[in-house]
Amino acid sequence: MDIITLGGRDELCLKETASAIADINDSVLQLSQAMLETMHEGKGVGLAGPQVGFVKRIFVTHAQGDQDRVFINPDIIQTSLETVTYEEGCLSIPGVYAEVVRPAGIVIQGWNEKGRPFKLTAEGILARIIQHEYDHLRGVLFLDRINEKRRERILKSYGRKIKSL
Ligand code: NI
Secondary structure, eight states: OEEEOSSGGGTGGGGSOOBOOSOOOHHHHHHHHHHHHHHHHTTOSEEEGGGGTOOBSEEEEOOTTSOOEEEEEEEEEEEOSOEEEEEEOOTTSTTOOEEEEEESEEEEEEEOTTSOEEEEEEEHHHHHHHHHHHHHTTTOOGGGGSOHHHHHHHHHHTTEEETTO
8 A cells, every 4th residue: 555645844744734924025925926836837726835845824726717816824704504525636645536525615815916915705616725725724634624434445445545644
């Protein structure tokens, strides 16, 4: 059985809680652009700071048919009661996918790629990606969102095992 190492040296970051970015300056905005590039290179739809060893409250998304988005110091301020099931994967856990239940819609606020405050109402796949990335800021992985028995079964079906879970 392969053991997923969660990206070697960044492994521990994935379980840490990210801290707020005190000063949204040019270097933070440049980092957000670099994260967008990394996300696209990996053919991902989202990427959070802790995944690239930067344990701060920042993530980027690119839902299909949507623009690139940057979320700095984001807060989900509302979630719908309605939930939906979607299959999720993660750039930090390559090759593993699992269905996860989450709220169908959310309202989030934060600062964008220009360092300006914004509020966004999202549903569908964008709401899904945002919630997955938001979890990364709290050290939560999508596999933490499913019960242990199912997680073991899923990992076994992929011939994988995660050391740090
Ligand atoms: Ni992820």
